[in-house]
Amino acid sequence: QVQLQESGPGLVKPSETLSLTCTVSGGSISSYYWSWIRQPAGKGLEWIGRIYTSGSTNYNPSLKSRVTMSVDTSKNQFSLKLSSVTAADTAVYYCARGIAVAGSSFDPWGQGTLVTVSS
Amino acid sequence: QSALTQPASVSGSPGQSITISCTGTSSDVGGYNYVSWYQQHPGKAPKLMIYEVSNRPSGVPDRFSGSKSGNTASLTISGLQAEDEADYYCSSYTSSSTVVFGGGTKLTVL
Numbered sequence: 420q421v422q423l424q425e426s427g428p429g430l431v432k433p434s435e436t437l438s439l440t441c442t443v444s445g446g447s448i449s450s451y452y453w454s455w456i457r458q459p460a461g462k463g464l465e466w467i468g469r470i471y472t473s474g475s476t477n478y479n480p481s482l483k484s485r486v487t488m489s490v491d492t493s494k495n496q497f498s499l500k501l502s503s504v505t506a507a508d509t510a511v512y513y514c515a516r517g518i519a520v521a522g523s524s525f526d527p528w529g530q531g532t533l534v535t536v537s538s
Numbered sequence: 539q540s541a542l543t544q545p546a547s548v549s550g551s552p553g554q555s556i557t558i559s560c561t562g563t564s565s566d567v568g569g570y571n572y573v574s575w576y577q578q579h580p581g582k583a584p585k586l587m588i589y590e591v592s593n594r595p596s597g598v599p600d601r602f603s604g605s606k607s608g609n610t611a612s613l614t615i616s617g618l619q620a621e622d623e624a625d626y627y628c629s630s631y632t633s634s635s636t637v638v639f640g641g642g643t644k645l646t647v648l
Contacts, residue, residue, distance in 0.1 A: 456639075463627065478636070519590050523574065526585075528584055
């Protein structure tokens with residue numbers, strides 16, 4: 420079955436760029452939407468954005484100016500870059516596959532990776 | 539985009555039924571049958587329980603059911619069990635081709 424694994428630095432300095440990669444195993448990355456979702460400690464889920472394997476993207480309007488997503492089908496990976504981070508970007512970041520119509524549901528999810536923004 | 543509105547908490551006794559509501563607008567919940575529900579236990583990744591308003595993925599007990607009326611979607615859990623105690627989140631596709639989540643509901647099994 421498909422499994423997702425997030426990877427990247429756990430600590431990022433304020434004003435720098437957060438970079439994460441999600442590796443997909445057990446299946447092909449092709450022909451699906453792939454999303455990033457985050458969750459600050461003790462708070463709810465926030466959808467960051469998604470990328471289709473063609474490279475087409477949709478981003479959360481509140482983050483759009485700082486977000487870039489990319490996909491590497493040869494490596495079965497997709498990535499997130501979030502620029503100009505502040506402490507408010509500290510959260511557990513999840514990657515997930517979009518299923519159902521318009522990739523509107525997420526299954527499966529990665530285990531999540533904690534990213535802390537601090538100097 | 540504004541978060542969908544969920545009650546902060548609900549509770550019920552084992553064997554009972556509970557319903558969690560999720561209210562949006564005509565641009566999200568009311569405009570599309572693309573509402574999903576997720577269960578999240580502490581320290582774990584969310585798990586998809588319902589998609590496209592009322593469909594259950596393989597392996598999800600039929601005690602979990604979903605519905606929608608107008609701009610409000612609902613998740614009903616019947617025959618409540620101790621392991622159902624968790625946080626529940628709804629989400630919806632939007633007219634901007636984005637996805638928005640609800641604020642989450644903490645379910646306590648008394």
